Amino acid sequence: MRVHTSRAVDAHGTLDMVVNNAGYGLFGMVEEATEAQVRAQLEVNFFGALRVTQAVAPVGRQLSLRGDRTSG
Structure with missing residues (x-):
């Protein structure tokens, strides 16, 4: 999952x-x-969702630290 997350962010x-x-x-x-x-x-159903969350959480955290939030 982390490889795919990295590829998405890179792209x-x-x-x-x-x-x-x-x-x-x-x-x-x-x-x-x-x-x-x-x-x-x-x-x-459980571990699949967990793996996706674990893969994208660091990306979201970095974006939040940089202030790259979308307004909602």
Whole structure:
């Protein structure tokens, strides 16, 4: 993720927004889901979002320290 974040900043000079919405649903009765299915879903839905956030947070922090904020 950090490599892709760096490439985006290098190409565009900044990040204005990050859409962090990857995920999927696991349908059925909770007792029927296998541990492997639940772990795979958590890997995408939780850890995927975590990795994106960890990759872009330092960029946002640097922009904030430089005063490069967009008005809202």
